Amino acid sequence: MxxxxxxxxxxxxxxxxxxxxxxxxxxxxxxxxxxxxxxxxxxxxxxxxxxxxxxxxxxxxxxxxxxxxxxxxxxVEKNQLINGTAAGRAEIRRLVALFDENFFGDVTGPLLHERMKKRLVYRMAPDSKVLREAMKLAHEHLYYIDHLIDHRPWLAGATMSLADLAAAAQISVADYLGGLDWTGHDQARDWYAVFKSRPSFRPLLSERMEVIQPPSHYADVNA
The missing domain is CATH 3.40.30.10 (Glutaredoxin)
Structure with a gap:
């Protein structure tokens, strides 16, 4: 195994x-x-x-x-997540890179460093300026998800793909660390609520990190 x-x-x-x-x-x-x-x-x-x-x-x-x-x-042929035409597969890979690199660099990475690593490893207080900037940039990324969902059922097209998994993975960590404000992002929030309801996602919502607890809405599939 x-x-x-x-x-x-x-x-x-x-x-x-x-x-x-x-x-x-x-x-x-x-x-x-x-x-x-x-x-x-x-x-x-x-x-x-x-x-x-x-x-x-x-x-x-x-x-x-x-x-x-x-x-x-x-x-593994089951549930192909990089599928469709060559152009469609390129779009999936583009979005995976966007969330793996840009979203992580702008939002998830700084939140992890300030709210997790500084607390558990360095025993230091977070830098409020860094946190404010990360949360500001999170809005820009959520606006882009709003835009994508305005034109597509899923982030990269008509079906769920690796792009959705990459985005949801980053968002779930940022949300756990209290770094997201969903106000004004109804499309992104509705897309994420659907994803949170999937059986594959439920184990993530049930886990808790020692010392660091998520906000009350984190595991609520309707929030």
């Missing part, structure tokens, strides 16, 4: 978990705190980042969420 080395508030781990659940791939989770830099973990991924997947029986180790997702798209 696949062993997933992951961190609960790592959005890239969450993306892989969502994909594996949607495809019905069995796995067991292993908690990994990337900042600890364990030698055994670094031996599997020299970058020292989660997620990492290991299959002992087959001797396979996979690192980097995009590489992992592409691997399963190529090897």
């Amino acid at each position: 696949w062993q997933l080395y992951q961190f609960p508030l790592c959005p890239f781990s969450r993306k892989v978990r969502l994909l594996m659940s949607e495809k019905g791939i069995a796995y067991e989770m292993w908690r990994e705190n990337p900042w600890e830099g364990r030698d055994e973990f670094l031996a599997m991924n020299a970058a020292g980042r989660t997620p990492v997947l290991h299959e002992p029986a087959k001797g396979i180790t996979l690192a980097d969420s995009r590489a992992i997702c592409e691997y399963f798209e190529e090897t």
